[in-house]
Amino acid sequence: MGSNRILPKRIILVRHGESQGNLDNAAYTTTADHRIPLTAAGVRQAREAGAEIRRIVAWSEEDWRVYFYVSPYARTRATLSEIGRSFSRREIAGVREECRIREQDFGNFQEEKKMQADKKKRQRFGRFFFRFPEGESAADVYDRVTSFLESLWRDIDMNRINRCGISNFNIVIVSHGVTSRVFLMKWFRWTVEQFERLHNLTNCQVRVMQLGAGGEYSLAIHHSDEEMKGWGLSQEMITDQKMRATAKKSDWIDDCPWHLNDFxxxxxxxxxxxxxxxxxxxxxxxxxxxxxxxx
Structure with a gap:
């Protein structure tokens, strides 16, 4: 562990702006998923998200920086480009394209009717374990997000991204709906059943994980109970987030029901x-x- 490690103040997850595929599923039949572009509305959403993120990180007069990780898909890269308009060169600590936070793979060129049928099957089978033919399941996404998180912690631990050594350092991850939900699942050790409860982020919606006084990250510092409930978090999950907002790492015990009594x-x-x-x-x-x- 790095002797002078400074934890990021916030880790902010952002879904890409509205894409042509969100507007018309038929787009996937002629264009590869990773090449699907943003719509004009998606560009506007991304600019608004950039302004929102700036308000979140620049709330005080203390020095601050943002570091970006971005999925290699066209729609996420375009979203990042528009978000970046809200920041000066000095305020951006760096950016890295990260393939492991790409969209769930649904296959190469998608047949619209077949995809609709597969999504109905997924509802019956379960959203986490259902694997699309020639594609991935959310469980597959979980495995690569886990690998990304290990690399992210090494970057933090060795001060590779916060080279300025400032306390108000923020990581922004521009990714996709399923990938962001899986990221939160892995980070907070939510169960498959709890993942199944979660709703997808809307286009350019953000989730702010903020560092609490005790060294734990929590969604409850920036977001209200009503917001978290609207995302699909149960009351137990919301209570856990509130505990994390003030809990000290040395005192943290995994005594939540899904860690013990449910098993x-x-x-x-x-x-x-x-x-x-x-x-x-x-x-x-x-x-x-x-x-x-x-x-």
Whole structure:
């Protein structure tokens, strides 16, 4: 671990702007997915996202920088180009194209009717494990995002990207809907069941993971309960995000239900029995107190 490592203040996930494929699924039948361009609306969305990201990172007068990772697809690169209009050269610490955060692979040239049928099958089979013919499942995306995260941590650990050594250093990842959800799943150790709850980001929507006082990243610092609920997070997941906003790394214990009780039924039953026993004891204590009062 780097002796002078400074953790990024924020890691911001951004989905690309509206693409021609979002507007018309038939675009994928004649154009390879990685070449699908932004629409005029997508360009506007990307510029607005750049202004929003600037407001988020430049909220105080302290010195700050942004470093970008971008998927190699045409629509993400174009989105980054428009986002970049909100920043000066001095404010951009660097940029790296990263193939591992590309879109989920749906096959080469897609047949529209067949793709619609496959997506219906995915709903029945499960969005995480269903693999598109000649393409990927979300589980496959998870594996390469895991590899990317390992590299990202090495970049942070060895101060390869924050060479200025400033505290208000921000990483912006310009990617895709499924990839961003998988990134959050991996980071926060969400289960497959919890992933299935999540809604896709809309075009150019952002998710801000901000560093809490104790050294944990949390969505709850920048985003409200209502926002997170709208993304598909359960109340347990929202509570976990709030805990992370103030938790110290040295005190962090994986005691969330999906880390323990969901896997061991007997522990849950034991907890319920313990709670019942405590309630009964409290009742007996209350009766005893009343008896003393009466005498």
């Amino acid at each position: 061991f039924q007997h522990l849950r039953e034991s907890d319920e029995a313990d709670c019942l026993e405590e309630d009964q004891q409290d009742s007996l204590n209350l009766i005893g107190d009343r008896s003393i009062d009466c005498s």
